[in-house]
Amino acid sequence: MVRPLVEMLAIRRRFGGVRALSGVNLTVLPGEVHCLAGENGCGKSTLIKILSGVLAPDSGRIVLNGAEHARLTPAASQAAGVQIIYQDLSLFPNLTVEENIAFRRHVGRAGRLVRVGAMRSEAQAAMARLGVSLRLGALVRDLPIASRQLVAICRTLAADARLVVMDEPTASLTHQEADALLATIRGLRAHGIATVFVSHRLDDMMRVGDRVTVLRDGANAGTFAMGDLDRGRLGELISGRRLADAVKQPLSGSAPPALEVRSLSRGGEYEGINLAVRPGEILGLIGRLGSGRTELALTLFGMNRPEAGEILVRGRSVALDSNRAAIREGIGYVPEDRLSLGLVMPQSIAENTLVTVLGRLCGRLGLIDPQRRAETVARWMERLQVKTATAERPVMELSGGNQQRVVLAKWLATEPRVLILDSPTAGIDVGARAGLYRTMDELAALGLAILLISDEVEEVRHQAHRILVMLGGRIAGEYSPSGITDEQLREVIRA
Amino acid sequence: MRERLTSLGRSHEARLAVIVLAIAAFFAVEAPGFPTLANLMDLLEGRAVLAILAAGLLVVLIAGGIDISCAAVAAVSQYLVALCLIRWTGNWALALLLAAGFGAALGAVNALLIHALKAPPVIVTIATMTFYFSMLIFLTKGVSLYDLPDWFTVKVSILGVPLPVAMAAAVLGATAFLLRRVSLGRQIFGLGGNPEAARRMGCNVAGLQVFIYGFSGAMAGLAGLVQAYRVEEVAPSALIGRELDVLAAVVLGGASLTGGRGTVGGTVLGIVLLAMLHNGLTLMGVSSYLFGSVTGLLILLSLAATSVSQGRPQKGGRHAG
Numbered sequence: 001m002v003r004p005l006v007e008m009l010a011i012r013r014r015f016g017g018v019r020a021l022s023g024v025n026l027t028v029l030p031g032e033v034h035c036l037a038g039e040n041g042c043g044k045s046t047l048i049k050i051l052s053g054v055l056a057p058d059s060g061r062i063v064l065n066g067a068e069h070a071r072l073t074p075a076a077s078q079a080a081g082v083q084i085i086y087q088d089l090s091l092f093p094n095l096t097v098e099e100n101i102a103f104r105r106h107v108g109r110a111g112r113l114v115r116v117g118a119m120r121s122e123a124q125a126a127m128a129r130l131g132v133s134l135r136l137g138a139l140v141r142d143l144p145i146a147s148r149q150l151v152a153i154c155r156t157l158a159a160d161a162r163l164v165v166m167d168e169p170t171a172s173l174t175h176q177e178a179d180a181l182l183a184t185i186r187g188l189r190a191h192g193i194a195t196v197f198v199s200h201r202l203d204d205m206m207r208v209g210d211r212v213t214v215l216r217d218g219a220n221a222g223t224f225a226m227g228d229l230d231r232g233r234l235g236e237l238i239s240g241r242r243l244a245d246a247v248k249q250p251l252s253g254s255a256p257p258a259l260e261v262r263s264l265s266r267g268g269e270y271e272g273i274n275l276a277v278r279p280g281e282i283l284g285l286i287g288r289l290g291s292g293r294t295e296l297a298l299t300l301f302g303m304n305r306p307e308a309g310e311i312l313v314r315g316r317s318v319a320l321d322s323n324r325a326a327i328r329e330g331i332g333y334v335p336e337d338r339l340s341l342g343l344v345m346p347q348s349i350a351e352n353t354l355v356t357v358l359g360r361l362c363g364r365l366g367l368i369d370p371q372r373r374a375e376t377v378a379r380w381m382e383r384l385q386v387k388t389a390t391a392e393r394p395v396m397e398l399s400g401g402n403q404q405r406v407v408l409a410k411w412l413a414t415e416p417r418v419l420i421l422d423s424p425t426a427g428i429d430v431g432a433r434a435g436l437y438r439t440m441d442e443l444a445a446l447g448l449a450i451l452l453i454s455d456e457v458e459e460v461r462h463q464a465h466r467i468l469v470m471l472g473g474r475i476a477g478e479y480s481p482s483g484i485t486d487e488q489l490r491e492v493i494r495a
Numbered sequence: 496m497r498e499r500l501t502s503l504g505r506s507h508e509a510r511l512a513v514i515v516l517a518i519a520a521f522f523a524v525e526a527p528g529f530p531t532l533a534n535l536m537d538l539l540e541g542r543a544v545l546a547i548l549a550a551g552l553l554v555v556l557i558a559g560g561i562d563i564s565c566a567a568v569a570a571v572s573q574y575l576v577a578l579c580l581i582r583w584t585g586n587w588a589l590a591l592l593l594a595a596g597f598g599a600a601l602g603a604v605n606a607l608l609i610h611a612l613k614a615p616p617v618i619v620t621i622a623t624m625t626f627y628f629s630m631l632i633f634l635t636k637g638v639s640l641y642d643l644p645d646w647f648t649v650k651v652s653i654l655g656v657p658l659p660v661a662m663a664a665a666v667l668g669a670t671a672f673l674l675r676r677v678s679l680g681r682q683i684f685g686l687g688g689n690p691e692a693a694r695r696m697g698c699n700v701a702g703l704q705v706f707i708y709g710f711s712g713a714m715a716g717l718a719g720l721v722q723a724y725r726v727e728e729v730a731p732s733a734l735i736g737r738e739l740d741v742l743a744a745v746v747l748g749g750a751s752l753t754g755g756r757g758t759v760g761g762t763v764l765g766i767v768l769l770a771m772l773h774n775g776l777t778l779m780g781v782s783s784y785l786f787g788s789v790t791g792l793l794i795l796l797s798l799a800a801t802s803v804s805q806g807r808p809q810k811g812g813r814h815a816g
Contacts, residue, residue: 074697090692092685094755103685106678107697110706114676 011060038215053077081162093141098123247481258449264309284464302326332411380409507749522775543659551714559687559754567627572597573719602712671759687754
């Protein structure tokens with residue numbers, strides 16, 4: 001039996017009256033990829049903070065490399081080879097790649113002279129170990145997010161990491177970039193460096209993990225060898241409930257479409273698109289990044305004009321030359337990048353929810369009626385189960401899942417007839433996902449036509465009544481969810 | 496090499512240098528008396544105080560802070576040093592030490608307040624500026640000091656360079672060395688670029704801030720001393736309002752008000768540009784009331800140029816990875 005790199009035993013921690021961790025165990029072996037899974041608020045971040053020495057547990061034992069630490073400090077944690085890569089990466093955007101990688105040289109030795117050569121060779125050595133090549137003199141702010149992540153990993157290597165903890169590393173990456181990152185993590189394993197991989201993405205965990213520890217409500221739901229689990233079982237362990245496995249059947253009847261598109265084209269983005277979505281229907285549009293799915297969605301929301309073709313709303317041809325025009329026609333859009341497109345982060349939940357409907361809340365004199373404002377907000381907070389004490393909290397303080405619900409509330413408040421959802425569950429946890437799926441079904445049952453755009457096979461196959469596959473800007477096929485398996489669908493979109 | 500050249504062409508400093516040369520050429524033709532060595536030295540000497548203040552402010556801006564109180568700190572420490580010199584005569588070494596010491600102490604107060612109150616530096620340093628200037632005028636009743644020691648009023652030059660210019664050059668050189676070649680300087684850039692990351696990497700943020708504001712204060716103290724040397728008197732109100740000239744020069748030189756960016760070279764160019772403009776316009780007989788508008792326009796132009804060049808995606812970094 002190898003000696004564990006990290007042993008955390010019966011860790012307990014309370015914050016005021018709230019019990020964040022009630023006796024959690026985590027054992028990480030040298031060189032393994034250990035996934036840490038759990039819903040928001042299950043105690044993952046608290047556990048990581050305790051491991052980093054930033055936060056002290058109320059009770060429990062921490063053993064690093066066989067040495068017990070009664071009071072683990074950040075310095076002791078780092079000395080034991082534990083390096084944390086936070087979700088924001090904590091890089092210096094104004095410094096170069098090599099300066100970032102070798103930054104630790106400057107800390108604690110303020111008077112030392114900068115040795116450019118030593119800094120460079122340190123950075124090069126770290127990149128060589130990781131098998132990547134970045135321009136050493138490039139400023140980090142000019143790098144794409146995936147390269148920044150590599151810089152952050154190199155920095156941990158330069159600090160002699162034996163364990164790299166990555167908090168949601170794939171959340172902000174495209175699928176191709178995530179693939180590359182997973183390969184990098186396997187590379188770390190080959191060098192004997194262990195990884196704790198904290199994630200919401202079941203697929204990523206399944207693909208890279210050797211073992212997984214699942215936390216639920218501040219307690220262990222168990223530690224498993226990844227090979228013993230399948231995706232569904234892992235999802236169940238995380239959420240503590242069984243995810244629906246049923247698929248929907250295409251709607252019967254011949255109701256006229258709420259939104260129809262005929263031979264829509266826009267140079268270099270999409271071509272000859274025909275689709276129709278009926279009231280009460282969830283139409284899945286699946287395609288990988290770059291397939292033109294988002295560009296099409298933006299056109300349907302009036303954000304960029306098509307070069308040819310026709311858009312019909314309830315059988316009437318319309319020119320959607322602005323998003324205001326789209327909103328007037330009853331089209332709502334929840335963007336893929338909810339952070340940059342959907343919300344004004346420092347403003348309150350209420351402000352964000354109401355921004356699309358301010359006009360309707362006006363009483364006499366054109367002033368906003370406070371009562372109508374409060375009613376509208378309360379209605380949607382309740383319907384969408386946004387967990388918050390007050391709707392006056394800034395949106396940026398909410399979790400990803402709750403932010404997504406506020407975006408949804410914002411569009412539902414316009415009472416649209418067509419709702420376009422672009423990758424609605426990217427980066428949110430399994431439980432919040434289930435909630436969103438339920439909401440989506442309810443909305444469809446109320447007669448809303450929903451266009452669900454996603455690159456997640458399971459999501460589209462389980463949520464949609466019909467599936468359109470988009471490939472290279474064209475509709476490559478239509479499927480009924482029961483007529484195709486997840487695996488077949490995965491093959492189709494990779495073609 | 497090509498990479499280095501294109502990055503030079505992109506840099507704020509390079510653009511600024513071109514503008515400085517163009518304006519110099521313009522005045523050389525248009526303003527009689529501009530291109531003489533005497534005028535050049537005069538021009539530099541007139542800006543030495545500003546340059547020393549700018550060195551301090553540059554470091555603060557790079558670290559993501561701001562120090563509006565620098566001119567007030569200069570005025571207070573100038574007065575304190577003058578009182579000491581009048582009482583004990585002293586010598587240059589003592590004067591420099593006292594000036595830097597008083598200034599550093601007053602500057603460190605800013606850091607402690609910012610840290611203790613968790614308040615924005617701009618508010619704290621406006622408050623200390625107002626307080627320092629007001630107390631100075633109140634306690635001195637606005638009385639200027641003239642009876643400075645004789646050794647202090649003798650004009651010194653080092654290798655033909657007047658003392659204020661030599662001091663400014665030394666201070667700017669030392670600042671450049673600190674920023675580029677010392678670990679502390681890298682930490683200051685890191686702090687300005689991402690304070691949270693600096694904290695997580697183990698930087699002593701409170702200590703860094705005491706250093707940064709203390710450094711700015713020390714520079715202000717030296718600037719005050721040089722100013723007293725130039726005019727051979729200490730007037731409590733002499734430096735009121737100078738902080739904005741300093742800020743203008745540093746920002747014109749490419750330092751970012753949001754932190755993490757700025758160079759000594761750029762700052763020098765910013766100072767020279769403003770100095771040349773004022774000097775050249777004076778020689779051409781343009782009303783001095785217009786200088787302020789010229790300065791304001793220049794700063795706006797500089798900001799516009801920076802935002803345009805940053806708005807373009809820089810392809811260079813994309814090839815990495």
